[in-house]
Amino acid sequence: MQTQQTNAITNIDQLFEAVGVNDKTLSRADKENLDKQGFLIVPGLLDKKWLEQLRAEFERLLAEHEKENGQHARQTTGTRHVDNLAAHGKLFEDIFSHPKLLAAARHILGDDLRFGGIHGRDPLPGFGQQGLHSDAPPRQPGTPYQVVTSLWALDDFTAQNGATRLVPGTHTETGLPPKETRQPGYYHPKQIFAVAPAGSAIIFNGHLWHSGTENKSKGSRRALQCVHVAPGYPYYTSIGEKIPEGVSPAARYLMSVSQIVGRQNEF
Numbered sequence: 001m002q003t004q005q006t007n008a009i010t011n012i013d014q015l016f017e018a019v020g021v022n023d024k025t026l027s028r029a030d031k032e033n034l035d036k037q038g039f040l041i042v043p044g045l046l047d048k049k050w051l052e053q054l055r056a057e058f059e060r061l062l063a064e065h066e067k068e069n070g071q072h073a074r075q076t077t078g079t080r081h082v083d084n085l086a087a088h089g090k091l092f093e094d095i096f097s098h099p100k101l102l103a104a105a106r107h108i109l110g111d112d113l114r115f116g117g118i119h120g121r122d123p124l125p126g127f128g129q130q131g132l133h134s135d136a137p138p139r140q141p142g143t144p145y146q147v148v149t150s151l152w153a154l155d156d157f158t159a160q161n162g163a164t165r166l167v168p169g170t171h172t173e174t175g176l177p178p179k180e181t182r183q184p185g186y187y188h189p190k191q192i193f194a195v196a197p198a199g200s201a202i203i204f205n206g207h208l209w210h211s212g213t214e215n216k217s218k219g220s221r222r223a224l225q226c227v228h229v230a231p232g233y234p235y236y237t238s239i240g241e242k243i244p245e246g247v248s249p250a251a252r253y254l255m256s257v258s259q260i261v262g263r264q265n266e267f
């Protein structure tokens with residue numbers, strides 16, 4: 001039987017109060033960057049202790065996964081993945097309900113945003129080059145944005161180890177990136193690399209053209225990748241089905257969609 005939630009959050013203003021978003025969380029420059037460039041690179045959002053805990057948990061969960069499933073990812077895609085981190089406690093809840101991220105997500109997606117998922121990825125040396133893509137379905141002119149992606153650097157993102165590439169301003173494009181642009185080897189004249197110290201978050205409009213790049217170093221390039229979505233997004237209605245036990249009221253709200261799609265008792 002479902003237990004009654006105390007301090008349940010039922011709207012975005014309560015959510016913002018609970019996690020500590022205020023009207024200074026996002027500066028005017030932040031808003032302008034999100035509107036014009038489509039992204040923010042914010043250093044220092046994870047402090048040393050949090051970073052160390054996240055790295056340790058990333059490795060522990062990955063080792064557990066590989067023990068059960070073998071090292072297929074290492075041998076095929078070349079990227080180590082650790083999925084569904086939302087079920088693994090406050091360490092990760094505090095990422096997807098981080099005030100800076102939520103303020104940016106509201107700016108892009110509006111009031112009915114929800115959390116869409118969080119997983120870890122680590123392109124191994126010699127791997128990681130992707131074609132430019134967006135994380136959202138192609139938009140029609142004038143339609144609202146549907147996805148916000150954030151990448152949380154657990155290692156320094158450097159020019160050598162496969163910093164994410166971004167093409168500023170492309171979040172306003174409609175349709176898919178042209179086919180040639182989607183080839184991994186394609187060099188976009190406007191591309192930039194999100195070089196940033198460990199602990200930074202790269203928060204971007206999910207429609208922005210971006211990609212992983214090759215890890216040319218000998219080390220790791222671990223990141224947590226997180227999405228927030230708007231009601232029109234195809235996965236939106238499935239978010240509320242598997243809310244882990246014991247999550248915070250903020251995380252529960254972000255994982256719940258019942259008031260909007262008519263399910264009962266998810267809040």
Ligand SMILES: O=C(O)CCC(=O)C(=O)O
Pocket residue numbers: 121130151162163164165210211212213223
């Ligand atoms: O890890 C990165 O740098 C970007 C990853 C990405 O865009 C993806 O996996 O879709």
